[in-house]
Amino acid sequence: MKKTLLEHLPFIIAGIICCFLIFSAVLNTPDYGDNETIKIGIMVPLTGGLAEYGMDVKIGVDMAVDEINEDGGIGGKEVEAVFKDTWGLPEHAAELMEECAEEGIPVVIGDITSAGTLACADVAEEKHIVLISQAATTPKLSEYGDYVFRTISSDTYQGRGMGRIFRIFHPDVDNITVIYIDNAYGNGLAESFSLAGEDGGYTVQQTISFEEGQVNFTREIASITPNTEGIALISHITEADYILKEAEAQGLDVEWVGSDGIVTTELCSHVGSYAEGFIATMQASEVRDPEFIDEYQVRSKSRTVNWMAPYSYDTVMIVAEAIRHGGYSADEIREAFGDIRYLGVCGPKVFEDDGGVPPAFDVMRIEDGMWKRVSWKEISSTETD
Numbered sequence: 001m002k003k004t005l006l007e008h009l010p011f012i013i014a015g016i017i018c019c020f021l022i023f024s025a026v027l028n029t030p031d032y033g034d035n036e037t038i039k040i041g042i043m044v045p046l047t048g049g050l051a052e053y054g055m056d057v058k059i060g061v062d063m064a065v066d067e068i069n070e071d072g073g074i075g076g077k078e079v080e081a082v083f084k085d086t087w088g089l090p091e092h093a094a095e096l097m098e099e100c101a102e103e104g105i106p107v108v109i110g111d112i113t114s115a116g117t118l119a120c121a122d123v124a125e126e127k128h129i130v131l132i133s134q135a136a137t138t139p140k141l142s143e144y145g146d147y148v149f150r151t152i153s154s155d156t157y158q159g160r161g162m163g164r165i166f167r168i169f170h171p172d173v174d175n176i177t178v179i180y181i182d183n184a185y186g187n188g189l190a191e192s193f194s195l196a197g198e199d200g201g202y203t204v205q206q207t208i209s210f211e212e213g214q215v216n217f218t219r220e221i222a223s224i225t226p227n228t229e230g231i232a233l234i235s236h237i238t239e240a241d242y243i244l245k246e247a248e249a250q251g252l253d254v255e256w257v258g259s260d261g262i263v264t265t266e267l268c269s270h271v272g273s274y275a276e277g278f279i280a281t282m283q284a285s286e287v288r289d290p291e292f293i294d295e296y297q298v299r300s301k302s303r304t305v306n307w308m309a310p311y312s313y314d315t316v317m318i319v320a321e322a323i324r325h326g327g328y329s330a331d332e333i334r335e336a337f338g339d340i341r342y343l344g345v346c347g348p349k350v351f352e353d354d355g356g357v358p359p360a361f362d363v364m365r366i367e368d369g370m371w372k373r374v375s376w377k378e379i380s381s382t383e384t385d
Contacts, residue, residue: 030323036077038079039079040079040105041082041096042082043108044085052266053264056300056308061312061316064317065079065081084100090116093119094119098123101129106129107129108120108124109312110135111135115185116136117135118136121144124147124148133151134311137150137152137189142354144355149351150357155189159188161361163202170230175202175225176197180233181212181235182211206225210239212236217239217243220243230255233257233259235258235262237262240262245270247274256279260280269369272369276366277365278365279364281364284360285310304371321336322334337351363379
């Protein structure tokens with residue numbers, strides 16, 4: 001009897017260890033909720049003046065969700081993107097955020113505008129829902145609490161970058177006029193760019209604001225001071241289109257620098273040769289993944305990957321990773337964000353204490369009717385000339 005027991009002792013011990021490991025795995029498995037699917041809210045303008053951006057958001061989100069589900073979902077459950085059309089209106093975005101809370105959705109991606117995201121952030125903090133924006137750059141977002149995040153860096157950094165790049169490529173330009181959209185995005189970026197001029201060697205002699213959705217810019221262009229040598233344009237694509245066409249009509253001959261909101265293929269095709277040489281900064285978004293590029297081109301029927309799509313894709317992937325390792329509640333998701341070290345199609349993402357990510361920018365220039373990235377080698381050599 002003793003001999004038999006000793007002979008089987010290694011198997012008994014192995015069995016006990018296996019049972020312990022299985023029991024531990026069960027105890028440590030995150031809670032993915034009782035619903036059949038894992039729902040992620042998506043705030044996006046699918047109609048209205050910002051719909052061009054919205055369609056790229058949808059493409060990026062759909063690509064990520066399809067990929068996750070093809071790999072088995074999260075804990076055996078499919079991920080479902082619940083799209084909420086904000087119409088591009090902040091007040092409507094806030095209403096939809098309330099709707100997500102009522103539907104029990106613990107995490108929402110969006111909005112793509114700073115004003116819309118700020119409106120949603122108030123609801124997120126009140127209802128304890130995680131809000132993570134892939135596009136809102138206003139510095140004010142950093143002032144919120146534990147439930148507000150973003151996968152794009154603050155305009156505090158981008159404004160300085162715009163000033164530096166403008167100075168590098170146009171060192172003889174001293175007098176600059178800032179034309180900016182009067183909303184959270186425009187105000188924050190205009191302030192940052194203007195402040196950077198104090199140390200950047202240029203003077204912002206004039207600032208001109210305009211309303212979101214404005215279509216006539218005859219007065220604004222005519223009011224630009226005669227000694228203006230350069231213009232910093234902070235705008236969305238729709239308004240930028242009208243501004244540049246009016247500037248050409250009035251024969252305005254200046255150097256231009258723009259913000260990330262105008263870096264879309266539509267600007268080149270709509271404005272034409274007048275936009276040639278236009279430079280702009282944008283969040284780092286060069287995609288080198290051939291599979292992503294091929295799939296995006298099939299879905300969008302466009303050769304150029306607009307940045308909103310890969311940023312949306314990466315943000316969905318980050319949320320999915322947080323749910324997979326943390327669980328499907330707002331508190332579990334936000335706590336899991338602290339452990340995220342994600343290398344996406346737009347580069348690495350690590351959250352800072354204020355819920356944002358460190359800055360990383362590309363420099364774009366319109367050449368031969370297309371936006372093209374300026375190599376950092378060219379930037380460095382130009383700066384040292």
